Amino acid sequence: MDIKREPILSIKDLKMNYGSKEVLKGINLEVIRGEIIGYIGPNGAGKSTTVKILLGIVGGYKGDIRIFGENIDGKSMEYKKRIGYVPETSEIYDNLTAGEYLSFIGEIYGLTEEEVDDKAQRLMALFEIKDAYHNRITSFSKGMKQKLLIIASLLHNPDILFLDEPLNGLDANSVMIFKEILAELAARGKTIFYSSHIMEVVEKISSRIILLNNGENVADGTFGELKEKNFDASLEEIFNQLTGFNQHKIIAEEFVRVLQGV
């Protein structure tokens, strides 16, 4: 069997309830190595929930999830060693210094202290925040914190990367570097789950786009495929169409009218 075509992640009929609310209504998905998946959907569609289930942060779901061919319901922690995650909310033990935090995370992933230290400092230097290595994270700006989270998620060279609004707070230059990093990683067979509300970015970087609405995936394919199917020019328009939203113009006009007190 061709190793490249082997699914690295598969989800079958994933369902999830929070109390009486059905958040995921049966998601099906197969992902192969080297894909960059743009995982999009309106607020509350269930994107973060899916990712949190995949990461083992949230339990209590129904369905079958396999990562690296292994059912993640089991007790094994092995699969987590090959996963990286950049959360949307940058909650971090910010009383620690960057160095302390990174070596803590890196060592858990199995790197030695020297390895982490060296790697972390070099990565921070590339992101131009090396001077802050021994500073407490409380003193970091938003962009610096985001860079730190990105480095923390990549230190152990994971095979699957989950990114939730990873560009949050990064400046234009860092954004360019980061996009290039993603392309490089994908070329080397890493799989990337990219979740964002910024359609332009998703459209450009994703090799495959999955659109979630109301706990179901309503679209799945390359940008080209989606474009053909829906007769729209941009991902933004496809998004609007598939989520059944076409009144933006009317709402906007009304909005401005109210502002001007007409």
Added chain:
Amino acid sequence: MENYKTLRVVDLFSGIYKSFGVDYRIMRKILQVKLTMDQRRVPTILNSNNKPENDDMFTKSLFMYILIGFFISIFLLLPFPLFFKMNIYFGMVIFMIMTVMISDYSSVLLDIVEKNILLPKPIDIRTYNAAKVTHIYIYLLKIIFAISLPGLLIGSFKHGLIFAILYPPQMLLMAAFVIFSTSILYYIILHFFDGERLKDIINYFQIFLAAVSFMIYQLIGKAFEIFDLNINFTPTWWSYFLPSSWFAAPYSIILEGNREGYFLVVGAFGIIIPIILLSIYYGKVAKFFEEKLQKLNASTTKKKKVVASRRKRQNIIANIICRGREEKIFYKFTHDMLTNERALKLKLYPSIAMAALMPLVFLMRSISFTKGLRESLAAINGGNTFLYIYFSAAILATSSAMISTTEKYQAAWIYNMLPINKPVEIYKGALKAFIMKLIIPIYLVITVIFTAIYGLRILPDILLILLNTILMMIIILIMGNKAMPFSQNFDAIKHNSMGVFMGTSLLCGIMTLVHWFFVSRGIPLWIYILVSISSILFAWMVGMNKLRIKREEETIAIEE
């Protein structure tokens, strides 16, 4: 929004605000929002098995202040000269208020998050700052009122209505004195140092205050014994600088007819100094205060060498005392967190300091000052009163439950996604770090002090008490709520800490009794030591393995 009564009281002073160039209408609006938010503030509680509390915590705490005020006001009943009494009384009230100001309201005064919300709006900085200070002022006044209420009643009962009339303006002045002197002090510190340093200074000051106030309460009885002599007050140069005498003087002047120059001068101080501080603050400081606050988040890079050598030292220790890889990692992590997190230190260190002081306090109680120090020490030397150290043991063991808490508990999401094979190693590493970082140093201090009093013969006893402390810590962890280190809000632990403390005290009491039994019957102590060690080993290897990672699904569900 509600039109609070408090606001209507503030309205009475609107003229003063306007004279300082404050836009009163806007300030009132900000204040109204702040009061509304205070009312709705519900402590977030991570554990779903704890019911969220809706009671107004502040109102509850006021009752505690009334109780404290009652104890302090007992001084007013003693047959001392009025000036002396009031001096002690106000001394304690000011100390209490200062403690509250520095520990509870520093964060409000130094807040810069709010600034990002308010200052982009057309609000001038003076008005913003006035709202902030008034907000604190309101709370301090309420607390001062609560503390003073018993004193006010007792005082006016004993000295008549004039006492009651003199009192309220005093409270206003005291609050002003405390707030403005603190603000100016912070301003000066920020002028010379960076924000990190200020936070450290505040942190250690808070810890110091907490320890001192604890000592005062414990030794108050002793104070009576010392003061039970004829008190003849003669003003010295330094007594002009005692804030408590500024506020005590008017009582002596009016109620005792003491018209000596000293009392008049000092009494005038009590009125003039708060006003001077107020005008310095609004005239000079307030404008720059907010600017200086910007420094709070700035930090100068620590020296690389210092950091590197500290890490090296830590690594060596971790390698010696930790077996597993994960255990080692969490040893270092816990050590770093305990060293760095100020909010946690603030909750933890006062009780740790208390643990070191507690046995001393009991010792001092048993020393009779009237008989003479040497004789009492000689009497203690041969006895078994060193078992007081078990008080430290109980406090230390209880406080070990604090490792599960942190200010940044949301960051605990990493536990769920990191590949941790044996969660039990997390606890082991964390416990070891706690022991190395806090327990051992405290026992070293205790050992030095107590062997100085009792002689080297009690060394095995201290070792036994240390072992028993460690045993209690492990039992607390196994029986307790088993949350991961640094994964809970401080509030989460508040609810069961009383239960933990009771259980620990009981256990500790039994340990003490057995220890006493051994010592008083002359049974060789090594038997007990062996029992203690084997219990620790059993709990460590068998009991600890029952621990599992507790998932925090509920919290995530709420967030969604």
